[in-house]
């Protein structure tokens with residue numbers, strides 16, 4: 259009876275704020291055994307992790323998947339890609355998260371880091387927008403250093419100078435891909451995660467579903483605004499909003515696909531536009547497909563429909 263009362267108390271009296279979304283129930287029991295019989299449960303609480311502040315990462319088990327589609331010419335040819343394990347953030351990076359590491363960076367040798375924009379209409383719990391690809395490179399390094407991790411991006415291929423200032427077209431060789439710090443996902447990592455990783459053979463049109471409105475804030479359901487992350491259905495890996503809400507920057511220069519099988523591709527060695535993925539609150543259904551690629555953005559673009567999510571090498 260004591261256990262049941264604890265459960266009821268947790269369910270009835272926990273009133274998390276919007277920013278402290280109760281996205282999980284945590285079951286506490288003395289013996290670390292499963293399944294969780296109610297007689298063994300000590301207490302049940304809501305997870306009150308502030309998803310808009312701490313950057314929550316999900317482990318993505320590597321594997322081989324078919325990248326691309328036959329819908330649009332730049333999504334062809336469909337080709338086989340094999341990826342190692344990596345992590346990716348559960349949600350798009352919020353304005354609040356951006357400013358915590360941005361403020362830290364500005365006090366620790368970083369320059370040219372803007373505040374960004376609070377989604378579209380001024381809510382700091384919404385994904386940050388109006389941050390350029392260059393801004394994000396520096397911000398990822400700042401977040402890494404702030405958390406005692408090794409930065410990923412450097413101003414040269416010797417990895418002697420951490421990238422902290424100005425606009426530099428970083429080369430694939432300027433990236434310490436084995437470092438444990440934060441970075442952007444590659445385009446292939448983005449699509450693999452969006453397709454549900456080892457569940458990619460589900461072949462959903464959108465990330466986690468064939469029903470776009472179940473998983474994606476888009477032009478037809480968003481009320482022309484960004485939304486709090488995690489308020490649509492997650493995909494098979496528990497990742498939210500890879501379709502819709504805001505477009506997401508990827509590492510790669512935009513380029514054509516080749517038909518050959520690839521392992522951990524890093525994209526072209528040069529280009530003029532960095533890849534954007536996933537569609538936004540301002541997009542039609544088609545743009546929210548997991549295979550859609552956009553080449554319309556130079557790396558200096560700051561736009562209110564564009565943000566990002568982080569990745570990490572494992």
Ligand SMILES: [Ca+2]
Pocket residue numbers: 357360361372373
């Ligand atoms: Ca700030």
Ligand SMILES: [Ca+2]
Pocket residue numbers: 350499500501502503504505506536537
């Ligand atoms: Ca998105």
